Amino acid sequence: MGRIIAIASQKGGVGKTTTAVNLAAAWAERQRRVLLIDLDPQANATASLGLSLDGLSTTYDVLLGTASLREAAVPVGVAGGRANAAGSGADGAAHFDLVPSSMDLAGATIELVELTDRDRRLADRLAAVHTAYDYALIDCPPALGLLTINALAAADTLLVPIQCEYLALEGLTEVLRTLQSVHERLNPELRAVHLVLTMYDLRTNLSRQVSAEVQRHFPRELLQTVIPRTVRLGEAPSYGQSVLAYDPTGRAAAAYRALGAELEEAFTDAAT
Ligand SMILES: Nc1ncnc2c1ncn2[C@@H]1O[C@H](COP(=O)(O)OP(=O)(O)OP(=O)(O)O)[C@@H](O)[C@H]1O
Ligand SMILES: [Mg+2]
Numbered sequence: 001m002g003r004i005i006a007i008a009s010q011k012g013g014v015g016k017t018t019t020a021v022n023l024a025a026a027w028a029e030r031q032r033r034v035l036l037i038d039l040d041p042q043a044n045a046t047a048s049l050g051l052s053l054d055g056l057s058t059t060y061d062v063l064l065g066t067a068s069l070r071e072a073a074v075p076v077g078v079a080g081g082r083a084n085a086a087g088s089g090a091d092g093a094a095h096f097d098l099v100p101s102s103m104d105l106a107g108a109t110i111e112l113v114e115l116t117d118r119d120r121r122l123a124d125r126l127a128a129v130h131t132a133y134d135y136a137l138i139d140c141p142p143a144l145g146l147l148t149i150n151a152l153a154a155a156d157t158l159l160v161p162i163q164c165e166y167l168a169l170e171g172l173t174e175v176l177r178t179l180q181s182v183h184e185r186l187n188p189e190l191r192a193v194h195l196v197l198t199m200y201d202l203r204t205n206l207s208r209q210v211s212a213e214v215q216r217h218f219p220r221e222l223l224q225t226v227i228p229r230t231v232r233l234g235e236a237p238s239y240g241q242s243v244l245a246y247d248p249t250g251r252a253a254a255a256y257r258a259l260g261a262e263l264e265e266a267f268t269d270a271a272t
Contacts, residue, residue, distance in 0.1 A: 002134040006155035011171050012142035014163040015198035017044040018233055020139035025242030026260035028096035032134040038101035039151055040141040046100040050081045050240015060104040063121045069129045073097035109146045119186055123154035144178045152182040157192040164200045164207040195221045199229040225259040
């Protein structure tokens with residue numbers, strides 16, 4: 001496995017799923033082998049890529065141990081929907097797999113709580129497929145509970161989307177504290193944390209203020225790429241497509257391609 005990236009924040013609606021889906025698509029477009037794991041019972045990433053669940057194994061099955069990640073991973077294209085079994089979509093994406101989620105996952109927390117390895121279920125499953133992908137992205141629910149802990153226990157990188165809104169930084173301390181605790185207790189490999197501004201609106205002072213504030217407090221963590229606010233990002237999921245397929249020449253697609261490139265550069269720099 002190249003890198004495992006958890007996309008997490010306990011704040012709802014900040015762009016976690018949008019970032020997970022489109023960053024995954026951007027890397028797939030660059031011929032990287034990508035695994036997107038939907039770890040949210042809301043299953044927004046699954047729906048965003050136009051997948052219907054009939055007969056599919058889900059993250060719930062993976063966590064409970066009734067399916068392996070390999071069994072649960074479904075090939076999707078950058079365009080969304082189910083790609084052919086060879087794993088190569090008509091759009092030429094090298095390898096873009098999704099492990100879908102479902103409502104069942106909400107109950108998994110209760111079922112897992114008895115197990116001594118409950119924090120490391122996902123990490124252990126991911127270890128078994130580690131050579132098959134360049135990147136695994138994990139879309140977390142808006143809470144710092146057992147599911148997000150599982151993501152952080154598996155990840156080497158935490159990516160936190162920051163919505164350019166009033167009180168944008170509120171709650172970030174808790175995310176970083178959780179990161180620290182997982183790093184110490186469960187996963188010494190979890191090292192890098194990156195912040196990305198989402199829903200940035202050039203026309204508003206608020207976006208500029210949020211950007212300046214994050215820059216001041218987290219100059220090293222803040223990525224330069226900014227995801228603009230655009231209706232295209234809201235529309236694409238209803239077509240079951242990433243924005244790279246839905247509006248390939250638009251600003252959002254460009255931003256997610258830039259985000260993919262910037263993160264890849266950060267990974268390379270960190271490795272040397
Ligand atoms: N850059 C953007 N511009 C415009 N709309 C956006 C942008 N990013 C996300 N959205 C929209 O904002 C809403 C919330 O985004 P998203 O679902 O990605 O957030 P989330 O953090 O995953 O939410 P949750 O916490 O519920 O999982 C969605 O309707 C999405 O389409
Ligand atoms: Mg989400």
